[in-house]
Amino acid sequence: MTEICLKGSTLTQTGQKIRVQALVDGCESIWFELDEQYQSMIDTESVDAFFILYTWLAMERGLSLRVEGKVSRQLANAVTQDIQKMFLALCPRLHEVNIDVLNSEASWPQSAGASATGFSGGVDSWYTTLQAAENGTPYSYYLFANTGQHGKDNIEVVFAQRFSVAERTLHTMDKPLIAVDSNIDSIFRERFQQRVAISNIACALLFQQGISRYDYSSSFTPEGSGVFEYYDMSVLDPYLLPLLNTERIRFYSIGDDAGRIEKLEYIASRELFSNEIYVCIEKTVPIKNCGYCFKCRRTQLALESIDRMALLKNNFDFSFYKKIRLGSMIGLFSSADNISNDLEIKNVLKEKYGLKVFFVDIFSMGWSLTKKLMPEGVRWRAEQKFPYLW
Numbered sequence: 001m002t003e004i005c006l007k008g009s010t011l012t013q014t015g016q017k018i019r020v021q022a023l024v025d026g027c028e029s030i031w032f033e034l035d036e037q038y039q040s041m042i043d044t045e046s047v048d049a050f051f052i053l054y055t056w057l058a059m060e061r062g063l064s065l066r067v068e069g070k071v072s073r074q075l076a077n078a079v080t081q082d083i084q085k086m087f088l089a090l091c092p093r094l095h096e097v098n099i100d101v102l103n104s105e106a107s108w109p110q111s112a113g114a115s116a117t118g119f120s121g122g123v124d125s126w127y128t129t130l131q132a133a134e135n136g137t138p139y140s141y142y143l144f145a146n147t148g149q150h151g152k153d154n155i156e157v158v159f160a161q162r163f164s165v166a167e168r169t170l171h172t173m174d175k176p177l178i179a180v181d182s183n184i185d186s187i188f189r190e191r192f193q194q195r196v197a198i199s200n201i202a203c204a205l206l207f208q209q210g211i212s213r214y215d216y217s218s219s220f221t222p223e224g225s226g227v228f229e230y231y232d233m234s235v236l237d238p239y240l241l242p243l244l245n246t247e248r249i250r251f252y253s254i255g256d257d258a259g260r261i262e263k264l265e266y267i268a269s270r271e272l273f274s275n276e277i278y279v280c281i282e283k284t285v286p287i288k289n290c291g292y293c294f295k296c297r298r299t300q301l302a303l304e305s306i307d308r309m310a311l312l313k314n315n316f317d318f319s320f321y322k323k324i325r326l327g328s329m330i331g332l333f334s335s336a337d338n339i340s341n342d343l344e345i346k347n348v349l350k351e352k353y354g355l356k357v358f359f360v361d362i363f364s365m366g367w368s369l370t371k372k373l374m375p376e377g378v379r380w381r382a383e384q385k386f387p388y389l390w
Contacts, residue, residue, distance in 0.1 A: 002063060003025075004024065004025070004027045004058050004064070004066070005024065005025040005066045005067075005068065006024050006054050006068065007023040007024060007025065007068045007069055008022075008047060008068070008069040009047055010023060011044055013036060016035060017034070017035065017036065018033070018034060018035075018036050018038075018039050019031050019033045020033075020042060020044070020049075020206060022047070022050040022054070023069075027061075027187075028183075030050055030184060030187060031183055032180055032182045032206055034180050034181065040209065041112070041209050041210025041211065042209060042210075043205070043209050043248075044209075045070060046069070046070045046072055046108075046208070046246075047067065047070065047071060048071060048205045048208065049203070050202070051069075051079070051101075052079065052198050052201065052205070053202050055084065055087075055099060056188070056190075056198055057188065058099070059084065059088075059094040059095050060093075060094060060095075060188065061189075062095035064097055064098040064099070064100070065098070065099045066100045067099070067101045067103070068102050069103065070103050070104075070105050071101050071103065071104050072104070072106075072108070072246035073105055073106040074106070074247055075244065076104040077104075078244070079101075080101065082243055083240070083244075084097075084099065086236060086239065086240055086243075089228060089229065090194075090227070090228070090229060091194055092229060107247070108246075108247050108248050110248070111208055111209050111210055111211060111249070112209070112212070113212045114140035114141060114211050114212065114213075115137065115139050115140055115141075115211065115213040116142065116143060116211045117132070117139050117142060117143070117215040117217065117254070118200055119142040119144060119166055120144065120278065121165060121166040121169040121277060121278035122277065122279045122295075123260065123263050123264060123299065124217035124218070124219050124255055124263070125217045126263075126267045126273065126277065127254075127255050127258065127266060127267060128215055129142070129170070129173060130266065130273060131254070131255075133173065133272055134270065138173065138175065139215070141175065141178055141207075142170060142175060142176070143177075143178050143180055143200075144166050144167075144177050144178065145179075145180045145182070145199070145203045146159045146180065146182055146185075147182055147192065147196075147199035147200055147202070147203065148184060148188070148191070148196075148199060150162060151283035158283045158287070159179075159181065161286060162278070163177070164287075165287050166278065169276040169277070172273070172274045180203045180206070182203070184199055193231060193234075194231060194232070196233045197233045197234065197236065197241070198233070198240075201241070201251060205246070205249065208246065208248045208249050212248060213250050214249060214252070215252050216237065216241055216252065216253055216254065217254055218238070218253045218254060218255045219255070220234050220237065220256060220340065221256055221257075221258075221259060222238065223340070225256065226239075227239055237253045237256065238253045241253050259340075259344045260302055261302055261306060264306060264308060265308075268306075268308050275311060275315075277289075277312060277315050279296060279298075279299045280293055280295060280296050281294070281295050289315055291317050291320050291324075292320075292387050292388040294335075294387070294388075294390060297328040297331060297332060298332060298342060299316075300321050301329060305345060305349050305352055306348070326360070327388050328388045328389075329360050330367055330389060331367075331388050331389040331390055333346050333357075333360055333361055333364030334365070334368040334371065334389075335390070336364075371390070
């Protein structure tokens, strides 16, 4: 096998769900599934949503990609000229491959012109949502995707419960949250974070009949972004997203103008904020903020640094937080040199507490060195037992 051939897509219905599935040779077939009420928004004319995914997949496997289905010309040009080079810079494990698009098209029927964004209930998506509402341009739709962010085990239950949490959290906006399921994560070799943007943007490309603008919540500031080797595709957002535009939909990176602290301050001061936030990476059910993963740790320390813990008292177990607070702070300080979001919070905490965190800084330097020298087996067990230290 030397080639993946993307021929087109099919749409089928089972009960109240519709499935859009790639017609492909030489590789597993990717599919998306959603509620039937959104069928009129689905793009069945092009294979754009699949094209960007099979480009990455072909590069993972070192196979040529032949595309016989219709593709937006703007996207086809970007993929063959610039996007493949970006992927190679981000992840050198990928292979440079030949991409042959046989049926690119520049003329398409116009979509309904609605706007949308992704929403998980986290800091970045809340910031994007509230900014749009305050600017008088609230979104018509919100997407909640399953493209790898919900783990490897018990995925259906975790996805369903996280969707319910996000839907409840978003109730103040009075707009639909659309759940988009997929089998992307079971096919890709690279972990979710390595190809996060294209996995989520593919879901938006699926809706080109109903959406003409999609705002993507960025988690990196311009200072932390660029085209270089990194474990998280988010560093490419300001450069990659404009290249994913088609003749029918435009993508914008939103939120790269503000850091974690500024975003939390903004969210906390808005009337439309429902006082509910969900940031956890753990996949245990029932779904809740665990309080000890790196995202929960970061959020709780950030809330402490700006004296906003009372606002989210029902989102975290702050009595538990007090027990692990010192370890959480040491963990965050030790990772701050490599993670810009952690560095920002570290600097605010040092400004707030001054000499009171001097020894935390000293301990964190020792801990940082210890982590580097720790044998893999010991590291794994320690990370499982004390996740807030990592």
